[in-house]
Amino acid sequence: MKISFAIIAALAIVVAFPVITFAQTSPRYDLLLKGGHVIDPANHIDDVRDVAVFQGKIAAVEKDIPADQAGKVVDVSKLYVTPGLIDIHYHIGHGGAPLDWFTPGARVHALPLGIPADMALQAGVTTIVDAGTAGADTFLQEKEEVIDRSRVRVLAFLNIVSNGMQGGLEQSLDEMDPKLCAATITRYRDIIVGVKTAHYWTALPWDAEHIPWAAVDRAIECATLANVPVMYDFWPRPDRTYEDLILKKMRPGDIHTHVFAQQFPIILPDGKINPALAEAHARGVIFDVGHGSGSFWFRNAVPAQKQGFIPDSISTDLHTGNFNVVSMTDVMSKFLAMGVPLDDIIRRSTVNPAAEIHRPELGTLSVGKEADIAVLDLMKGHFSYIDCGVARMDGNVKLEARMTVRAGRISYDPGGLSMVEWEKARPQYFNVLDKGEALPPARADDFPRD
Numbered sequence: 239m240k241i242s243f244a245i246i247a248a249l250a251i252v253v254a255f256p257v258i259t260f261a262q263t264s265p266r267y268d269l270l271l272k273g274g275h276v277i278d279p280a281n282h283i284d285d286v287r288d289v290a291v292f293q294g295k296i297a298a299v300e301k302d303i304p305a306d307q308a309g310k311v312v313d314v315s316k317l318y319v320t321p322g323l324i325d326i327h328y329h330i331g332h333g334g335a336p337l338d339w340f341t342p343g344a345r346v347h348a349l350p351l352g353i354p355a356d357m358a359l360q361a362g363v364t365t366i367v368d369a370g371t372a373g374a375d376t377f378l379q380e381k382e383e384v385i386d387r388s389r390v391r392v393l394a395f396l397n398i399v400s401n402g403m404q405g406g407l408e409q410s411l412d413e414m415d416p417k418l419c420a421a422t423i424t425r426y427r428d429i430i431v432g433v434k435t436a437h438y439w440t441a442l443p444w445d446a447e448h449i450p451w452a453a454v455d456r457a458i459e460c461a462t463l464a465n466v467p468v469m470y471d472f473w474p475r476p477d478r479t480y481e482d483l484i485l486k487k488m489r490p491g492d493i494h495t496h497v498f499a500q501q502f503p504i505i506l507p508d509g510k511i512n513p514a515l516a517e518a519h520a521r522g523v524i525f526d527v528g529h530g531s532g533s534f535w536f537r538n539a540v541p542a543q544k545q546g547f548i549p550d551s552i553s554t555d556l557h558t559g560n561f562n563v564v565s566m567t568d569v570m571s572k573f574l575a576m577g578v579p580l581d582d583i584i585r586r587s588t589v590n591p592a593a594e595i596h597r598p599e600l601g602t603l604s605v606g607k608e609a610d611i612a613v614l615d616l617m618k619g620h621f622s623y624i625d626c627g628v629a630r631m632d633g634n635v636k637l638e639a640r641m642t643v644r645a646g647r648i649s650y651d652p653g654g655l656s657m658v659e660w661e662k663a664r665p666q667y668f669n670v671l672d673k674g675e676a677l678p679p680a681r682a683d684d685f686p687r688d
């Protein structure tokens with residue numbers, strides 16, 4: 239009955255108002271990014287295209303979409319338009335960071351570890367994945383306090399340590415419960431994409447409570463139960479070698495983050511790249527950057543890149559220890575400066591990380607997908623970059639985000655690409671706002687319809 243009534247009602251409207259169409263009364267698109275160079279590796283697009291958005295979704299990616307079909311048109315000529323970037327190694331959350339993996343046993347609750355999730359939008363990032371800041375006992379707090387309130391999309395790797403990274407319990411085997419970890423992943427499968435293991439017993443002698451592979455083995459046990467990948471932060475030792483990790487322990491689809499950290503034998507004494515990397519890659523092991531405050535050394539990255547090894551995904555490992563020197567576009571710029579082509583870098587910052595976390599609907603500008611878009615500026619000039627060993631590399635290119643669109647909304651636009659020149663602003667711009675009145679018309683997160 240309900241269906242037939244709806245059909246009759248719809249027919250009645252069509253018959254009663256035959257000459258009124260939506261095309262004449264309202265724009266076909268909410269937002270049109272016009273004239274940009276689109277790089278969308280998932281759809282093999284690397285050319286000038288217009289990108290239209292309607293109701294939060296990508297509506298069209300075509301040449302010459304007429305400007306009068308959109309409520310808001312933004313000129314992005316001379317800029318690159320890419321899928322919103324995906325940073326699969328980020329840290330959100332609250333509380334004090336123990337930072338005790340450098341000085342085992344010494345708990346230093348000096349710094350909160352997590353940084354604001356929405357800060358990622360400043361670098362064109364529309365999806366971040368928290369890399370195990372929370373575990374089974376602390377995830378709900380992280381979800382309610384940060385994930386549910388963020389504008390940027392937040393997913394997470396769950397720490398195998400129930401207490402997560404922030405309570406000083408990362409070395410306790412009692413905290414590593416694979417069944418509890420898997421049950422938590424199952425419960426929050428819409429958010430949690432994998433398991434994280436990190437910082438486990440990096441220097442002190444082994445004892446009954448601390449055995450070489452305990453954290454890795456328990457993370458794998460949880461991941462097998464929950465059918466998700468593991469992300470590994472790892473410190474090799476004589477009884478726990480790097481080759482054993484990437485050639486034996488890691489499963490196809492598992493992710494080795496911090497690949498260019500100082501502790502990994504990426505480059506052998508003869509200057510050649512460690513053949514174990516290619517062997518591991520061939521068996522499905524995934525390599526991720528995870529730059530951070532201590533995990534990116536040019537002495538590993540540059541010779542590796544020259545010999546053809548580029549990590550599958552680019553990520554920041556942003557936390558309070560490094561947010562002033564690292565952003566997603568900064569890390570991408572380092573690879574650009576090393577000579578990696580831009581389209582390849584975009585691939586490793588969009589479609590690749592989406593695949594690694596089994597979210598193929600992300601990292602693409604496909605029509606119908608959520609409109610997450612980055613507008614990037616490729617600048618030429620004299621720039622220099624730093625690594626975690628207090629060393630510098632000079633370069634002549636730099637990538638910066640000019641605008642970020644998240645779910646169809648302009649969420650970052652510091653240069654006012656989408657805004658009207660102040661002298662041409664609408665009348666209310668020149669009035670003093672009443673208390674409580676929303677700021678018109680050019681808040682970056684609204685579409686000013688001028």
Ligand SMILES: [Zn+2]
Nearest residue numbers: 327329369555
């Ligand atoms: Zn991290």
